[in-house]
Amino acid sequence: MTRTPPLLEVNALKKHFPLRGGLFGGVTGQVYAVDGVTFSIEKGETLSLVGESGCGKSTVGKAILRLIDPTDGEVWLDGARIDNLPASQLRPLRRRIQVVFQDPFSSLNPRMRVRDIIAEPLRNFGLADGDGEIGDRVAKLMDTVRLPRDAMRRYPHEFSGGQRQRIGIARALAPGADLIICDEAVSALDVSVKAQIVNLLSDLQDELGLALLFISHDLAIVEHLTHRVAVMYLGKIVEIAERRALFANPRHPYTRALLSAVPVPDPTAKRDRIILTGDVPSPINPPSGCRFHTRCPYVFDRCRTEEPVLREVGEGQRTACHLDELPALRMLPQAA
């Protein structure tokens, strides 16, 4: 059986950060930031990785980009394993995965002109020769992200947040990437600018066939541009599904709670909020069994001892919850 491999495949990815302390700076513990995350992204597809702060979603992005080295697990790009490549062999592949960061103010070097910022990947990968060609390519990229061409000569501090984010997107597009990781790329922007950037990203996806890994905590934005959604909680994916299925029929109690927290722009709307009690447990010492059991409204004994695995519960929908094995409990009240 042959099938084309997905563009990106992440398999049981783990990233544990050692905790140092004590008199001699020895390792006293581990932060289980990402603890076995598996997903794949097809060409031209958008996968959103959602979850609250500190659940490890940005760490997943950085591990794929190899800005940090994963502790364990595999990352495959187009059927080739990339997580264990030495830096020299990894460099050419960096062309294919690019990143747009959250903070439009610190993601651009304040001492470089926009032209040089966008030209940096072109020069690094030898994609354009000579000043003229680089200028042409940069000008085209400026058009692509709808920025005026004469902005090339300016410094980042002369731009607004939304414009800077466009510069960041142009830089990510420059090397002709197949996959762009948007790490909270619109979270720092105003709502109207946010919508512009989201529209720009989905237009670019249609035009260029880009795949996007959209890391966000904002479900309203995610719903607007994604094909599939993966929900993370404490370093693990608890539910992954097509957008429609996830928003219409969330299976995991955490997903339901998360969806019920999305604000509805209608003050009269009647909503059943699921208010979770307590805080997210520390990733240094995660709960036994299901990591969500300390806050889950439907918790039962098995959750405390046995860790649920991701199981297929519908077409393309997988969830890690023991409830799904109890047919009687499958029809829990819907959140949305």
Add this chain to the structure above:
Amino acid sequence: MSATTLPDAPVATASAPHVTPASAMPDVLPQVAPRGRVLTFIRRHPTIFAGGLLLSLVVFVAVAAPLLGTADPTALAPAKRTREPSALYWFGTDMLGRDIYSRVLYGARVSLIVGFAVALLASVIGMVIGLVSGFVRWADSVIMRVMDGLMSIPPILLAIALMALTRGSVGNVVTAITIAEIPRVSRLVRGVVLSLREQPYVEAAVASGTRVPMIIWRHIVPNTLAPITVQATYICASAMITEAILSFIGAGTPPIIPSWGNIMAEGRALWQVKPYIVFFPAVFLSLTVLAVNLLGDGLRDALDPRMAKRL
């Protein structure tokens, strides 16, 4: 489970407001009209202007010393010793009859050479050390413990100890003060490098395939220059004072060379009866240090490119 087209409408109630795609943006950044550039600069950076003017004056005096009606600063005239300031001897003469005006003007050369040389050398060497310890993690703790050790010795004592090991000369003074100043620069650079390394634009550069030497050159070094320049001006001022102190206590430039510290040292015994011997070099030293510090303060405010927004 691939889904390559976006379904037409959002499914649930909450969705982002639909907004038409971003169109080309108007150029909202007006050009700054060039007008009275010099005056504008003075108005915006008065401290740079004042410090720069004062410092240029001292530099001019030092360079043009032979043309400013001076005599040989080392010529002895025992018959004319300890003369009060007058039309002939503007700043008076010292206990060996040497013209203090000439000695102060030539003394500016020593102070400026020591100040600038130490600032330059300490910045360059401190920057290299700071970059290495910021980037090479295993070397960091070793380098920083050595720097801690150096910093635990008062800089004057360290310089005196180093001068005691060598012969008195301007070069040795520069070396001694430089060694005493390096830890401050390298700690500063290391701190800046460590914070810059975590900046998203450095991570974006790594993700864009930029090699480490280019990252240091393009992204790290330019962003350390502003704090280093400011630090260098303070080092320059402090080096001038240290040189004067070393000369004053006889551990600096040899007495044959007129330096402000030497002149003050020679006038020390007579300062109650002939205060002008100490007064004039002291005033010049204070003004020069003030000029450099003003310049440093002004540069600190001006060198941050985000400040340029106020244009």
